Amino acid sequence: MPDAILELRDVRSGYGEGIVLDGVSASVPKAGSLAVLGRNGVGKTTLLLTIMGFVPLRAGAVFFAGEDVSAMHPHQRARRGIGWVPQERDIFPSLTVEENLTVAARKGRWDLDAVYSLFPRLRERRTNMGNQLSGGEQQMLTIARTLMTNPSVLLLDEPLEGLAPIIIEELTAAITRMAKDEGIALVLVEQHATVALGLTEDAIVIERGVVAHRGRSADLLKDEKTLDRYIGMNLEPG
Numbered sequence: 001m002p003d004a005i006l007e008l009r010d011v012r013s014g015y016g017e018g019i020v021l022d023g024v025s026a027s028v029p030k031a032g033s034l035a036v037l038g039r040n041g042v043g044k045t046t047l048l049l050t051i052m053g054f055v056p057l058r059a060g061a062v063f064f065a066g067e068d069v070s071a072m073h074p075h076q077r078a079r080r081g082i083g084w085v086p087q088e089r090d091i092f093p094s095l096t097v098e099e100n101l102t103v104a105a106r107k108g109r110w111d112l113d114a115v116y117s118l119f120p121r122l123r124e125r126r127t128n129m130g131n132q133l134s135g136g137e138q139q140m141l142t143i144a145r146t147l148m149t150n151p152s153v154l155l156l157d158e159p160l161e162g163l164a165p166i167i168i169e170e171l172t173a174a175i176t177r178m179a180k181d182e183g184i185a186l187v188l189v190e191q192h193a194t195v196a197l198g199l200t201e202d203a204i205v206i207e208r209g210v211v212a213h214r215g216r217s218a219d220l221l222k223d224e225k226t227l228d229r230y231i232g233m234n235l236e237p238g
């Protein structure tokens with residue numbers, strides 16, 4: 001697929017002797033968005049870790065902007081433009097919000113003004129230390145910090161996990177705005193299928209190491225039978 005920013009070809013990966021993903025293929029168009037769905041433990045996080053290079057490939061390949069990055073270290077992939085937003089809210093606790101943002105900065109459309117306009121709460125908290133933030137604010141800062149590196153694709157690992165409804169609303173609004181940004185593609189791992197499908201154009205469902213279903217997010221959102229079969233109860237946040 002020539003217009004793909006990210007492409008996984010028959011990806012096989014796992015931990016030690018164990019194989020988690022066993023032939024996963026998927027692609028994300030430039031400025032497109034892909035939801036990665038599936039029950040607990042099917043390998044959604046492993047998929048993101050494999051894209052970043054933290055979990056080694058056993059077979060297959062990962063292409064970014066047409067280049068095979070399979071043999072590259074995670075920091076090389078990050079420098080190429082793959083932005084990873086980990087689940088565990090990775091910020092510097094003893095730096096201020098603004099320092100957390102500026103240490104990550106690379107030239108591009110996402111600068112302090114742009115991320116503050118996406119997350120007004122961070123502008124209000126700009127002089128607070130990282131460890132003085134609520135869980136939701138830490139999640140916003142983790143996303144904003146990755147945006148400051150001006151990635152071409154952003155990998156989001158369960159960004160809404162454990163957050164209060166009001167913060168979930170703010171974050172989904174921000175993710176919607178990011179998804180509309182011409183310059184950035186999204187891969188969104190999320191347990192809550194309806195939220196993830198509302199935020200993305202395309203979706204894959206992983207089961208037993210392979211892509212069990214793929215399609216347009218809007219179509220899957222209406223397809224209760226398929227959702228129930230592959231994902232079960234995790235349809236709503238909370």
Ligand SMILES: Nc1ncnc2c1ncn2[C@@H]1O[C@H](COP(=O)(O)OP(=O)(O)OP(=O)(O)O)[C@@H](O)[C@H]1O
Pocket residue numbers: 015020038039040041042043044045046047191
């Ligand atoms: N560091 C690790 N070492 C060994 N096995 C691991 C490791 N991390 C994850 N696994 C296993 O790999 C499988 C996939 O885990 P992964 O976290 O990718 O799933 P997930 O779909 O993201 O799950 P969840 O929705 O619960 O976050 C699970 O069986 C898990 O126990």
